[in-house]
Amino acid sequence: MNKNILYILLFAFVFSACEKDDICLLPTTPKLILRFYDTADPTEFKSVERLSVWAKEKDTLSSYISVTLDSIVIPLNPNTSQTIYNLKRNIVDGNDTTNEYNQLTINYTTEEIFVSRSCGFKTIYNNVTIVSDTGWIQSFTPTTLTTIDNETKAHVKIYH
Amino acid sequence: MLKYTISLLVFIVSFSGYSQTKDSITNKSPYGLRLGIDISKPIMGMLDSNSSGIEFVADYRISKKWFIAGEFGTQEERTVEDYTTSTSNGSFFKIGFNYNAYQNWLDMNNEIFVGMRYATSIFDQTLDSYRINTGSDYFTSNTIASTSTSTGLNAHWTEFVMGIKVEAYKNLFLGFSFSYKIMLNLEHPDNFQTLYVPGFNRVFDTETGFGFNYTISYTIPFVNK
Numbered sequence: 001m002n003k004n005i006l007y008i009l010l011f012a013f014v015f016s017a018c019e020k021d022d023i024c025l026l027p028t029t030p031k032l033i034l035r036f037y038d039t040a041d042p043t044e045f046k047s048v049e050r051l052s053v054w055a056k057e058k059d060t061l062s063s064y065i066s067v068t069l070d071s072i073v074i075p076l077n078p079n080t081s082q083t084i085y086n087l088k089r090n091i092v093d094g095n096d097t098t099n100e101y102n103q104l105t106i107n108y109t110t111e112e113i114f115v116s117r118s119c120g121f122k123t124i125y126n127n128v129t130i131v132s133d134t135g136w137i138q139s140f141t142p143t144t145l146t147t148i149d150n151e152t153k154a155h156v157k158i159y160h
Numbered sequence: 161m162l163k164y165t166i167s168l169l170v171f172i173v174s175f176s177g178y179s180q181t182k183d184s185i186t187n188k189s190p191y192g193l194r195l196g197i198d199i200s201k202p203i204m205g206m207l208d209s210n211s212s213g214i215e216f217v218a219d220y221r222i223s224k225k226w227f228i229a230g231e232f233g234t235q236e237e238r239t240v241e242d243y244t245t246s247t248s249n250g251s252f253f254k255i256g257f258n259y260n261a262y263q264n265w266l267d268m269n270n271e272i273f274v275g276m277r278y279a280t281s282i283f284d285q286t287l288d289s290y291r292i293n294t295g296s297d298y299f300t301s302n303t304i305a306s307t308s309t310s311t312g313l314n315a316h317w318t319e320f321v322m323g324i325k326v327e328a329y330k331n332l333f334l335g336f337s338f339s340y341k342i343m344l345n346l347e348h349p350d351n352f353q354t355l356y357v358p359g360f361n362r363v364f365d366t367e368t369g370f371g372f373n374y375t376i377s378y379t380i381p382f383v384n385k
């Protein structure tokens with residue numbers, strides 16, 4: 001009888017101990033994906049040389065400090081309705097004097113959506129409009145998006 | 161005189177033999193309503209400020225091996241996750257049966273039982289606060305206070321129970337049981353999720369749950385059979 005009690009107690013504690021510590025594996029707040037194309041040949045990807053990316057009044061994104069890439073994935077600020085990004089490239093020699101700048105202003109409304117216990121809430125961005133100042137970006141499409149709710153493919157094509 | 165002595169001895173032996181036979185045939189055990197309380201919930205409430213509840217247990221013996229059994233109670237539980245803090249508050253009711261698989265010696269009334277329950281709960285779920293999961297550390301979000309409450313949420317589930325009951329004193333039982341729960345139907349708040357149901361405990365991703373209780377209960381004997 002005592003042996004049985006021990007077995008049952010042991011069984012119970014084994015189960016109480018296996019309460020897993022959840023890890024969030026589902027997609028959460030989507031980032032904006034920009035893909036760079038060649039203005040001269042709009043079907044071809046064209047990498048941006050020595051590209052640095054930072055949001056206004058913030059540090060440069062650590063993964064985009066003077067890199068050469070044909071696409072970037074940048075977070076939007078879910079606490080406000082506007083995020084302004086600065087994109088700097090240098091196609092000459094990397095000296096400050098030959099830097100070229102372009103600013104993208106992204107306006108949107110936010111919507112909070114519950115994902116799961118471990119992931120919590122995510123933000124999706126609706127009624128997105130993108131405005132560019134005059135810099136090294138020749139053109140981009142689209143300038144408005146109904147929603148950004150995933151990261152499955154590029155949201156905006158940028159020609160330069 | 162000798163004749164009388166022998167007669168008396170025969171009589172005594174036969175009497176004692178008779179009474180022994182009678183004892184071994186009819187071990188009377190009480191049939192009645194057993195009422196009890198789960199002592200683990202008040203203790204958990206003292207140890208964990210996020211949890212408070214009470215659970216009463218009852219069973220009624222219908223045959224040598226079978227008992228109708230049930231539990232009811234209330235529970236308020238605060239669930240703290242990485243991005244959300246929420247509170248479930250409500251009451252639950254469970255009804256089913258236990259089968260005593262333990263072969264008692266003589267007049268003992270101990271149990272090693274298995275059982276099943278149908279259970280239901282009505283509860284409120286409040287989202288106390290949350291923080292947006294931004295998926296990056298470039299823009300972080302602050303914790304936002306919320307008082308969004310969904311009232312009258314309903315859950316139905318089944319439980320498989322196993323446990324023991326030991327008669328510590330006459331008609332007073334100490335028990336432990338463990339239950340595995342499978343959700344049948346669960347209501348969620350709008351744009352949120354029911355993370356905890358009173359009586360069901362934490363709702364795992366597979367809509368299953370676990371529970372246990374430690375009970376003290378007393379049998380009000382109606383008849384001895």
